[in-house]
Amino acid sequence: MNNDLLSLARELVAALEKGDEAVADEILDQVAGVRETQLFKEVGRLTRQLHDTMVSFSVDSKITAMAEHDIPDAKERLHYVIAMTEQAANQTLTAVEDLLPVSDELSTQVNQLAGQWNRFLDREMPFDEFKAMSADLSQYFNQSRQAMDKIQAGLNDILMAQGFQDITGQIIRRVIDLVQDLEISMVNLIKISSRKVSANAQTPAAHHELPGPVVPGVDDREGDVATSQVDVDDLLSSLGF
Amino acid sequence: MRILIVDDFSTMRRIVKNLLKDLGFTNTVEADDGKTALPILEKGGIDFLITDWNMPGMTGIDLLKAVRSTPNLANLPVLMVTAEAKREQIIMAAQAGVNGYVIKPFTAATLKEKIEKIFERIDG
Numbered sequence: 286m287n288n289d290l291l292s293l294a295r296e297l298v299a300a301l302e303k304g305d306e307a308v309a310d311e312i313l314d315q316v317a318g319v320r321e322t323q324l325f326k327e328v329g330r331l332t333r334q335l336h337d338t339m340v341s342f343s344v345d346s347k348i349t350a351m352a353e354h355d356i357p358d359a360k361e362r363l364h365y366v367i368a369m370t371e372q373a374a375n376q377t378l379t380a381v382e383d384l385l386p387v388s389d390e391l392s393t394q395v396n397q398l399a400g401q402w403n404r405f406l407d408r409e410m411p412f413d414e415f416k417a418m419s420a421d422l423s424q425y426f427n428q429s430r431q432a433m434d435k436i437q438a439g440l441n442d443i444l445m446a447q448g449f450q451d452i453t454g455q456i457i458r459r460v461i462d463l464v465q466d467l468e469i470s471m472v473n474l475i476k477i478s479s480r481k482v483s484a485n486a487q488t489p490a491a492h493h494e495l496p497g498p499v500v501p502g503v504d505d506r507e508g509d510v511a512t513s514q515v516d517v518d519d520l521l522s523s524l525g526f
Numbered sequence: 527m528r529i530l531i532v533d534d535f536s537t538m539r540r541i542v543k544n545l546l547k548d549l550g551f552t553n554t555v556e557a558d559d560g561k562t563a564l565p566i567l568e569k570g571g572i573d574f575l576i577t578d579w580n581m582p583g584m585t586g587i588d589l590l591k592a593v594r595s596t597p598n599l600a601n602l603p604v605l606m607v608t609a610e611a612k613r614e615q616i617i618m619a620a621q622a623g624v625n626g627y628v629i630k631p632f633t634a635a636t637l638k639e640k641i642e643k644i645f646e647r648i649d650g
Binding site for chain 2: 441447496499
């Protein structure tokens with residue numbers, strides 16, 4: 286470019302010295318042409334930069350969408366997590382509170398009977414007392430059978446209560462993904478505002494393609510989810526199940 | 527009766543395993559996603575499959591499709607136990623050939639009912 290300009294300048298000087306105005310004008314046009322090309326290139330570059338910035342900015346306008354929609358949803362989801370963990374804890378505590386007296390009573394009765402039984406084995410028990418103990422034993426068997434049923438049911442309640450860990454775990458994972466998305470968008474926004482737009486901005490974290498656990502008040506707004514097992518059964522039976 | 531339980535949450539596998547034990551099914555195997563479940567199924571000897579849907583690696587719906595397209599597994603009874611509750615998903619699972627669908631959180635009675643229903647249909 287510089288060499289071109291230099292030779293053009295020399296030719297211009299030569300033409301002017303010769304007084305050849307036609308040639309001199311032509312050379313001047315050529316010089317102006319070189320300048321215009323550079324100017325167009327620069328304008329082109331600036332335009333592209335502006336375009337990229339606008340595109341990046343519209344990508345990050347999803348921060349607005351997050352603030353309006355996803356963040357309140359995330360709050361609802363986390364409230365649901367608190368509600369579910371509280372429910373599971375209460376279910377477990379209730380079962381334990383109900384079962385402790387049952388096992389206490391069984392333990393007291395069995396200790397009492399064991400004492401009597403030992404007296405019988407040591408042949409220290411009169412016949413009348415033995416008859417009473419037999420009746421006590423029969424009663425104890427009946428009571429312990431009922432108590433064992435209660436304990437079984439309570440243990441099952443405790444077992445089922447632990448299902449919260451799966452559901453809340455899935456919900457919390459989604460909220461973590463949202464926080465990560467938000468972080469990436471914020472970083473991109475900072476990059477733009479400091480005029481360091483990278484051509485390929487970081488892609489947001491992979492979204493779960495699956496809808497996941499239904500959070501009441503958040504995921505059931507559209508009416509396209511089954512909110513209970515009855516709903517599922519109805520839908521399946523409508524499909525011929 | 528040998529039952530394979532597939533779920534990425536170990537707590538849920540334990541719950542299902544204990545419920546099955548309560549129902550008299552003590553012979554269970556566990557896997558944490560479709561990828562690890564499939565080789566167990568292909569080895570043979572599994573009579574019933576209980577699977578979650580949303581799992582890393584290979585999802586339950588893909589596992590179900592793989593099972594149905596494998597000749598010696600095609601008739602294996604499959605119960606899906608999942609938090610996925612969109613109507614279109616339930617329809618998708620039905621079309622893929624699921625034998626039962628239970629949404630989480632579920633009760634012991636629901637699981638029992640669905641398992642019994644599946645066995646009734648197989649026996650009948």
